[in-house]
Amino acid sequence: MNSEKSAEHSYPPGRVKISEALKNLLGCKDFQAIKIAEIAETAGVNEALIYKYFRNKRDMLYQMIGDYLEGCRVEMIRVIAGQNSTFGKLEKFISTIIDIYNRDRIYSKMILFEFRNSSDYYTSKPYSILQGTYDLCLLIIREGISDGTFREDINPCFMRQHIIGSVEQVCMNSIITSRSLSSKKITAYIVDLLVNGISRRGN
Amino acid sequence: MNSEKSAEHSYPPGRVKISEALKNLLGCKDFQAIKIAEIAETAGVNEALIYKYFRNKRDMLYQMIGDYLEGCRVEMIRVIAGQNSTFGKLEKFISTIIDIYNRDRIYSKMILFEFRNSSDYYTSKPYSILQGTYDLCLLIIREGISDGTFREDINPCFMRQHIIGSVEQVCMNSIITSRSLSSKKITAYIVDLLVNGISRRGN
DNA sequence: ACAGGTAAGTAAGTTTTATTTACCTAAATA
DNA sequence: TATTTAGGTAAATAAAACTTACTTACCTGT
Incomplete structure (x- = not known):
């Protein structure tokens, strides 16, 4: 159990893609206008994966x-x-x-x-x-x-x-x-x- | 068409109740946590009335x-x-x-x-x-x-x-x-x- | 080398919540 | 008196957030 990174979460590819997708989308529209479905699509992952890494x-x-x-x-x-x-x-x-x-x-x-x-x-x-x-x-x-x-x-x-x-x-x-x-x-x-x-x- | 008030909207009782309801609710929780249904209930009006006076x-x-x-x-x-x-x-x-x-x-x-x-x-x-x-x-x-x-x-x-x-x-x-x-x-x-x-x- | 756990990932829901539609009623107006 | 219009509603719709129940694949200790 001692394999923690400096931050308290790991960064598997899916997670990274999700963060990057959100960041990119924030470049053109604002947060409340961005849909979870849109983030998932941009990231190329399933919507549910987002909820594996983020509470909401x-x-x-x-x-x-x-x-x-x-x-x-x-x-x-x-x-x-x-x-x-x-x-x-x-x-x-x-x-x-x-x-x-x-x-x-x-x-x-x-x-x-x-x-x-x-x-x-x-x-x-x-x-x-x-x-x-x-x-x-x-x-x-x-x-x-x-x-x-x-x-x-x-x-x-x-x-x-x-x-x-x-x-x-x-x-x-x-x-x-x-x-x-x-x-x-x-x-x-x-x-x-x-x-x-x-x-x-x-x- | 010349019956405008100083502000560009009138203030019928329903409208006033809606504004007051929102204001009261904002006293205890924040905007995104307040539901339209909740505002309507607090104001004692129907949800649809809100959309008579406010775009969204x-x-x-x-x-x-x-x-x-x-x-x-x-x-x-x-x-x-x-x-x-x-x-x-x-x-x-x-x-x-x-x-x-x-x-x-x-x-x-x-x-x-x-x-x-x-x-x-x-x-x-x-x-x-x-x-x-x-x-x-x-x-x-x-x-x-x-x-x-x-x-x-x-x-x-x-x-x-x-x-x-x-x-x-x-x-x-x-x-x-x-x-x-x-x-x-x-x-x-x-x-x-x-x-x-x-x-x-x-x- | 393989049983068993665990992390990454998904398809197909459910639920919640904003927004619309279609309608009623009463008062003002022509 | 006919008709528009402003205030108001019940019930439907649609969109989006979030869940459930399920794969697949990779480690890890014996």
Whole structure:
């Protein structure tokens, strides 16, 4: 019984084909418009096989998002570790989020649009992975407060929300308008606003 | 044919009962879990009547959100008009958003969680009403730039996204955690972060 | 090398749920 | 008074999610 993979499920060909089929279909229509029959047909498997691997339609989405977000979390940890200044870490944190949302639009849409619409989403596994990734920001903030980069009179959790909110909003907008983001430029822009505020300098 | 109300539909008792039933049900379960039959039963009308007034299930949500958001837009215009300083307007804009999200949690949930999950949402009427409300922020920003309150080196649309993103994130979090927000306190907190940035003062 | 379990896979259902059709009734209108 | 029209319903339909009961083929321990 010790043959488990890193994730807690195995990936037989049928399962992989199902996930890929759903992903492909999500490229052209949205989740609720995609039929199980359609997924099965696209994958070239029987409908019932889907229910061997997934509890229900929504569970497919959650598992896919979970796998994807786990990869993102690992990437984020690696990328931040490569920076030594607090400021550099914050920049990398933001630019990596932008890169991720920019890179695979199908997953981005899943996460920003399909993912949240169920009351059990914030008790779900993918949610906690996403929060885990976003919470890396908290470490940066705490470090920044103690080394004097950031204000010490602000609640770190609150600051985190402020940062995430701003970044996600920009990403969401680019996805809605189907515009690609230049991660470097946008990061600089966001960081500037976050760090210096919107008030005229020297006010 | 000139008997139209201010909104483009009339409100006979059956229709009102249906909307109220849906709203009540949304208080305890989420949209996709609510059945048409259940709505009809709660409203005390026949299922078919629902389709007299609404194209489909999703259309019910859109119409309800549309009506609600139209009220919010009107409120926002009135409230901002009562301020004369740019700074006061920004504060009022933010505190009103917080108040609205705080006030009726069922509508907030609809808007933040159910509303976005369809690709046609950003071509929908409620979306354009919401954007219209949020765009009031643009006027404030432009005014603030010309009167020297805000930085002139920032794109107003971008600044708008930054502000909305931060505010919405905080509201979303309070809804997820079912915590009520003290609009005054939180507004002061957000405005401070937005205006002055997260960087240590005098950096 | 073979019994027995187990994972991958399927055909053909059942059930659930959104949506339609065809109809009734009463009030407004011409 | 005839007729349209708005509010409303019972009962059918259709579509899609999900199950059941069944193969087939591959491991695995004796």
